[in-house]
Amino acid sequence: MSALTFRWARLHDLTAPEWHSALAAREAVFIVEQNCPYQDADALDVHSWHLLGSMDGTLAAYLRVVDPGRKSVHAGAFYAEPSIGRVLTAAxxxxxxxxxxxxxxxxxxxxxxxxxxxxxISAQSYLLAFYRTFGFVAIGDEYDEDGIPHFEMQRD
Ligand SMILES: CC(C)(COP(=O)(O)OP(=O)(O)OC[C@H]1O[C@@H](n2cnc3c(N)ncnc32)[C@H](O)[C@@H]1OP(=O)(O)O)[C@@H](O)C(=O)NCCC(=O)NCCS
Structure with a gap:
């Protein structure tokens, strides 16, 4: 049974240790574990809500919600909707x-x-079934993002 304690914050309202824990977790998962050299701390971090999920005071899960109109992916267009990304649970x-x-x-x-x-969202293809359980529907064809197969998914 999950017992995460959540904190929502804009980047400027996070403490330095909170932001360090989030970036460390993102690097550990998306760069080291997934063996993918890419620019993880990007310009969208200042245009996002950050959600930190902690267990006994330690970061166990994280995601960010990029503000509407800020995120663009393979097609070059900007998402009109808010976009959940960097979804992770510590290994x-x-x-x-x-x-x-x-x-x-x-x-x-x-x-x-x-x-x-x-x-x-821009979802890693291996998690399509996971995101479908939350009401997301895949749109269009699979595409490559930083060497990893993805699908765009939408939830009304
Ligand atoms: C995806 C992730 C957040 C799931 O976290 P978790 O704490 O293990 O998730 P839960 O225990 O709540 O739920 C597990 C569900 O995740 C999905 N899932 C987890 N690992 C999976 C895998 N290797 N392949 C496919 N689905 C997987 C399944 O739908 C599973 O549901 P099930 O147990 O009913 O089969 C975690 O595996 C992770 O951080 N992965 C690396 C980062 C990543 O790829 N993020 C997504 C970017 S789009």
Missing amino acids: ACRGKGFGRHLMREGIAGCERLFPGQGIR
Whole structure:
């Protein structure tokens, strides 16, 4: 049973240790674990809400919600909707329901912060079934992002 404690914050409202823990987790998962050299800390971090999920005071899960109109992907167009991304659970914490708890909180946050605007994501293809369980629908063809196969997905 997942027992994460959540904190939503803009980048400027996070403490330095909080932001360090989020970036360290993102690097550990998306660069080191997934063996993918890419620019993780990007210009969108200042245009995002950051969701930190902690367990006993330690970061166990994280995602960010990029503001509407800021994120662009393969097609070059900007997403009109808020966009959930950098979804992760620390490797030692997987398979315990944290990922689902994190996504439920992320979607609830989008609905509260951006009511009626839907959500668009760029999802790693291996997680299509996971995101479908939250109501996301794949749009278009698979594409490559930083060497990893992705699908665009939308939730009304
Ligand atoms: C995806 C991720 C957040 C899931 O976290 P988690 O805490 O293990 O998730 P939960 O225990 O809540 O739920 C597990 C669900 O995740 C999905 N999932 C997890 N690992 C998976 C894998 N290797 N392949 C396919 N689906 C997977 C399944 O839908 C699974 O549901 P099930 O147990 O009913 O089969 C975690 O595996 C992770 O951080 N992965 C690396 C980062 C990543 O790829 N992020 C997504 C970017 S789009």
